[in-house]
Amino acid sequence: MEKKVILLTGASGALGKQIAAYFIAAGHRLILQYNTHAVVNDSEAVFAVKCDLTDIAAIRTMVRQGTERFGKIDVLINNAGISRSSVSWKTTDEDWLDTININLNAPFFLTREVLPLMRAQKSGRIINITSVVAQTGFAGTAAYAASKAGLIGLTKTLSKEVAGLEITVNAVALGYFNTGMIDDVPSDVQEKLLETIPMHKLGDPATLAKTIDFLLSDEAGFITGQTINLNGGLYS
Numbered sequence: 691m692e693k694k695v696i697l698l699t700g701a702s703g704a705l706g707k708q709i710a711a712y713f714i715a716a717g718h719r720l721i722l723q724y725n726t727h728a729v730v731n732d733s734e735a736v737f738a739v740k741c742d743l744t745d746i747a748a749i750r751t752m753v754r755q756g757t758e759r760f761g762k763i764d765v766l767i768n769n770a771g772i773s774r775s776s777v778s779w780k781t782t783d784e785d786w787l788d789t790i791n792i793n794l795n796a797p798f799f800l801t802r803e804v805l806p807l808m809r810a811q812k813s814g815r816i817i818n819i820t821s822v823v824a825q826t827g828f829a830g831t832a833a834y835a836a837s838k839a840g841l842i843g844l845t846k847t848l849s850k851e852v853a854g855l856e857i858t859v860n861a862v863a864l865g866y867f868n869t870g871m872i873d874d875v876p877s878d879v880q881e882k883l884l885e886t887i888p889m890h891k892l893g894d895p896a897t898l899a900k901t902i903d904f905l906l907s908d909e910a911g912f913i914t915g916q917t918i919n920l921n922g923g924l925y926s
Contacts, residue, residue, distance in 0.1 A: 695760040700770030702727040704869040712899035721756035743796035753803040765815045768797035778832040793837035814857040849915030858914035865921025867893040888923030
């Protein structure tokens with residue numbers, strides 16, 4: 691596959707680090723967004739950018755700087771996400787707004803910035819990382835589930851808007867993986883979650899990276915507007 695310029699958000703998170711490592715090893719050039727925890731990499735193929743994804747101007751600046759560094763952006767992976775768990779009537783204004791801003795608003799604003807670049811070159815790939823919770827619901831995750839469900843709707847709409855320009859837009863819906871948000875789940879709850887997964891195991895980030903890699907390929911050029919479920923049979 692031709693080497694791409696990939697903009698990856700949430701690059702300092704557990705899943706983000708492994709996605710980044712996979713594509714760096716494959717020889718692609720990466721723009722890695724982080725906010726609180728810095729991404730350290732001295733490779734000429736990596737441009738790490740501190741960017742608050744709740745700041746539209748900062749998003750615009752990051753895209754401009756990344757384009758100036760590498761000349762183009764071929765791929766956008768909207769991976770950054772947060773979850774503030776609370777039943778709906780106890781969810782604070784701040785938790786709701788923060789979750790929607792990071793999980794749904796930021797992917798929209800990032801997409802709005804990169805699409806003119808992709809439209810000009812008549813090619814591109816946009817991958818939105820969503821969740822099985824968007825499809826099934828889960829008590830205590832009103833803001834998270836709503837934001838991730840919105841991302842699926844955004845994916846379907848965007849895919850139709852750019853389908854004639856060789857730009858694909860797809861979502862990957864994650865079940866429970868062995869790193870990332872699961873680290874905040876108590877061990878006894880994790881055991882109960884495993885019982886609900888038909889394969890009785892947690893997902894591995896390598897599966898996610900390989901799935902994204904395929905969606906970036908020329909062979910996947912006819913796949914768009916889809917939600918690919920990686921969940922061990924939890925929901926299909």
